[in-house]
Structures are given as structure tokens and as C-alpha cells.
Amino acid sequence: MNIRTFISFFLMGLILVAVQIFLLKNLALFGVALCFLYLLIILSLPVSIGHIPLILLSFGIGLFIDMFYDTMGIHAASATFIGFIRPYWLKVISPTGGYDDSNEPTLKEMGMGWYFTYAVPMIFFFSLIFFSIDQWGTGGFFGVLNKSFFSSTLTFLLAILVQLLFFKKRRGI
Numbered sequence: 001m002n003i004r005t006f007i008s009f010f011l012m013g014l015i016l017v018a019v020q021i022f023l024l025k026n027l028a029l030f031g032v033a034l035c036f037l038y039l040l041i042i043l044s045l046p047v048s049i050g051h052i053p054l055i056l057l058s059f060g061i062g063l064f065i066d067m068f069y070d071t072m073g074i075h076a077a078s079a080t081f082i083g084f085i086r087p088y089w090l091k092v093i094s095p096t097g098g099y100d101d102s103n104e105p106t107l108k109e110m111g112m113g114w115y116f117t118y119a120v121p122m123i124f125f126f127s128l129i130f131f132s133i134d135q136w137g138t139g140g141f142f143g144v145l146n147k148s149f150f151s152s153t154l155t156f157l158l159a160i161l162v163q164l165l166f167f168k169k170r171r172g173i
């Protein structure tokens with residue numbers, strides 16, 4: 001990862017975290033669906049990032065969000081899990097020729113079909129862990145599944161919208 005890519009990811013991360021904290025914190029559609037747009041930071045990191053740095057970065061982002069949400073580590077635990085399973089999931093859905101080291105798993109880079117199979121399960125697992133911890137013993141299994149499904153759907157739709165509006169496709173040489 002060169003310095004230009006690092007700076008662009010850092011700025012994108014700051015913007016997404018600011019949007020999450022200041023705009024999406026109090027957004028709950030019908031009291032069920034929460035939006036976790038900051039997951040786009042973890043999901044769009046380059047394929048070549050190491051496993052340990054990815055887990056530490058995911059934990060740090062989740063912990064930072066927890067400080068503003070006052071959720072005592074729920075975002076950190078869920079984001080760390082996503083950082084942990086991401087390399088394995090990328091191997092499972094790897095294209096025939098494999099990935100380039102510079103590949104970024106984004107909508108415009110990889111295409112809609114691939115991105116759907118990549119992002120939807122990751123966002124759903126995040127939501128499932130988040131709501132399982134959040135409603136431990138009080139929400140019931142179907143309440144957790146209901147919130148996980150609708151939150152995943154809302155997050156995925158907003159992630160697509162953000163990528164279509166603000167991400168640009170990298171130019172080849």
C-alpha cells in the first residue's frame with residue numbers, strides 16, 4: 001500500500017466514521033434497522049492487507065465507534081469478528097485467476113455480483129453478532145434475526161449508494 005492509497009483510505013475512514021457518529025447514530029428505521037456504514041472501511045481495505053493488522057484495525061475502529069455510542073465493546077467485538085473472517089471469506093469467493101495485490105474489494109472494482117456475495121454475508125454476520133450481544137437473553141432468537149436482517153439490508157443498500165456516488169474506479173496503466 002503506497003502513501004497515496006493510505007491517505008485516501010484514512011480520509012475515507014474519517015468521513016465514514018463522522019457520518020456514522022453524527023448522522024446515523026440516532027437513525028433506526030421503524031425501531032428495527034440500524035445502519036453500520038462504518039463497516040465499509042473494513043470491507044473496502046485492500047486484499048493484500050495482513051491478517052493481524054486487519055484484526056487490529058477492525059478492533060480500533062469498533063472501539064472508537066463504541067466510545068461515541070456508549071455500547072461498551074459491542075461494536076469492537078463485532079468489527080473484530082468481521083476483521084477475523086474477512087481473509088477466509090475472500091479465499092472462499094476468490095475469482096478464478098485470484099486477486100491482484102492491489103485489488104480493493106469494492107463495487108466498482110469487482111462488480112455487483114461478486115460484491116453482493118462478499119458484502120452481504122459479512123454485514124449480516126456483523127449484525128448477528130452485534131444484536132446477539134446487545135440483546136443477550138432479552139430479545140429472543142427471532143428478534144435478533146429480525147434486527148440483523150433489516151439492519152444488514154439497510155447497511156448494504158447505503159454502502160452501495162455511497163460507493164456509486166463517491167468511489168471512483170481506478171484507472172489502469
